[in-house]
Amino acid sequence: MYEGPVQDLIDELGRLPGIGPKGAQRIAFHLLSAEPADVTRLQDALQRVKEGVVFCEVCGNVSERTRCRICQDTRRDPRLVCVVEEPKDVLAVERTREFRGRYHVLGGALDPLSGVGPDQLRIRDLVSRIGTDEITEIIIATDPNTEGEATATYLVRLLQDFPGLSVTRLASGLPMGGDLEFADELTLGRALSGRRSV
């Protein structure tokens, strides 16, 4: 145990996800030896993120204003909405530079084992958007795991009756750079069932 403020800092850092006691100690001593200006910059960034960042009233993405940059951008196609679980998934899709529509962030996936049901996600907001905005396609881009697939199943069932709306799901299959012999049965099965003519 270190004295007062140093131990307090180690304890606080240790509460962050992915940081264990050794990592917390290393960061704390790095901060102790850092230039005061660097520490002040970190302090300001932490304060700004807590005070200045809100969730976009339309899509639920993190934003500095009530509407995020993507929802304000008139060059984006308002007919296409990509539904993702978390704000970090928006960044992942944006990195592809393939998608020019808008987003809807659910805030998680349906996971009854963790007590997360439809009411805990922004599903009702999505339904309202479809009813009032000019949306013609919903692309479901939830994670390709059990919870993400179940969320996609739920959304498909909920949205299938909306006239003039097509609901699509991201394709899944073999990752680039992998060997076929190491592919698991589920992924390979999906790649086969979702094969396309070339």
Added chain:
Amino acid sequence: MSLYRDVGVVLRVSKLGEADRIVTLLTRRYGKVRAVAKGVRRTGSRFGARLEPFAHVDVQLHTGRTLDVVTQVQTLDAFGVGIVDDYRRYTTACAALETVDRIVTEEREPVLRMYLLTVGALRAFSGRVRDPSLVLDSFVLRAMAFAGWSPALGECARCGLAGPHGTFSVIAGGTVCAACRPAGAVRPAAATVRLLDALLNGDWTTAEASEEAARGEGSGLVAAHLQWHLEHRLRSLPLVERHEATIDRETRQPESSNPVPELIRQRASALEEGNGPVSSPGPVNTPGHS
């Protein structure tokens, strides 16, 4: 036992660090085992897709200091495929997995009957032959019987007087006679008690012939009996879809305040008028979208 191999069912997964997961397995020989699966959240993971909830796998583990480490996995039955594409089956199967996770508290204690029961239940959920709500109730009753909490249904739970008795007490542990009836006991329909007995003993002919009212009342008693004895509320139970879904149940709103049918009507009428579904979008631009 630095390296060992077993077959098991994945009960639960939770995130660990950047790309790892902690996997809770119910194995055939070693009972409940928690292990680290390294790098399985990366899309290029060799066995990430095999270690999802509901999966029945042949797994090789390396003994670790605190948690074991998964080194190899082969799929035996991909029950998840038949479960996740039906939201009702998904919620009921999740409740079954949580029940096992709560009942089996000790790690590394062999629980062969519970393992076999769980595999059978997952096969039934993914097989789509039986009503998932009945499968869940039957599974919970049998799992509780395994744990020593089987409800008394043919005799008084307190004095053992032969029944049938018309009163059910969760606190007493099943049906009770008039003399032993404690405060808070309820009077379920005779058909409900018959249904519970059929579910406990695997009499599917009787169970599937039961009325909707008996099923609803039976589910309530099973859930109360389970949670009373576990001394814990199951997170997944309130989220279980017991009936075939309607939009009202999906949104969990009373019919009068459910906006979905009205939104569908609004959208349909806007499309018929050729106006598009309202609002004023900006200029459409889709470069790069395929």
